[in-house]
Amino acid sequence: MDKKIIAGNWKMNGNMDAVALMADALKNIDLSHVTIVLCLPMPFVGASAILSVETGVQDCSAHESGAYTGEVSARMISEIGAKYVIIGHSERRQYHNETNLVIAEKAKQALKSGLIPIICVGETMEEKQAGETNTVIEKQIRECVPGKGAIIAYEPRWAIGAGMTPSNEEIKREHGFIAEILESMGLGGTPILYGASVKGGNAAEIMSIPNVDGVLVGGASLKAEDFLPIIQAV
Ligand code: PGA
Numbered sequence: 001m002d003k004k005i006i007a008g009n010w011k012m013n014g015n016m017d018a019v020a021l022m023a024d025a026l027k028n029i030d031l032s033h034v035t036i037v038l039c040l041p042m043p044f045v046g047a048s049a050i051l052s053v054e055t056g057v058q059d060c061s062a063h064e065s066g067a068y069t070g071e072v073s074a075r076m077i078s079e080i081g082a083k084y085v086i087i088g089h090s091e092r093r094q095y096h097n098e099t100n101l102v103i104a105e106k107a108k109q110a111l112k113s114g115l116i117p118i119i120c121v122g123e124t125m126e127e128k129q130a131g132e133t134n135t136v137i138e139k140q141i142r143e144c145v146p147g148k149g150a151i152i153a154y155e156p157r158w159a160i161g162a163g164m165t166p167s168n169e170e171i172k173r174e175h176g177f178i179a180e181i182l183e184s185m186g187l188g189g190t191p192i193l194y195g196a197s198v199k200g201g202n203a204a205e206i207m208s209i210p211n212v213d214g215v216l217v218g219g220a221s222l223k224a225e226d227f228l229p230i231i232q233a234v
Contacts, residue, residue: 200229
């Protein structure tokens, strides 16, 4: 992996003014060593024309088309110029009861439509304390990743938005474990991002850990003053 990937997940935050401000802040960034992806709320993706970086969204339908009121298909997302889609984020698993099965269907639709799915996996605090981290992650990867072309984001659910991260040793161990599983599925080389409480102060250290091909950033991707130091960390 030569280019690190820095993906921002705006969740349900921001407005068109914030997109314009970010576009301005990112316009002179040297993209030769880094791929920057802004995963915006769906209605803002039309603004991708003003952004010099890649854009993505945070979900897509598990269906191709049809009578699914309120859903947006992967093909529609691709048509408006987005290239990436976050799939199976822990907030989707938690608040929308998304199962591994549904997540796999969404990832298949994304790949079929030429989008790059960023498939999220990670354990809860209860699972971590019960020593089930690897079991949970392995099941999520085997059941959610349909094939080549995806990106994996390891996001320990207990660390998201919490201001704390696993130790570097833990990140190293889990990323190594994920790389082994992907290898055993014939998917070696699939990029693996770390996500949860990444900020300017810890990004360089996290990205220097083996098998960490980039980061997925939530809160710190909303404002240029927080996001730029993470990009500079590459
Ligand atoms: P955080 O969120 O960086 O605010 O912890 C990460 C995510 O939910 O993708």
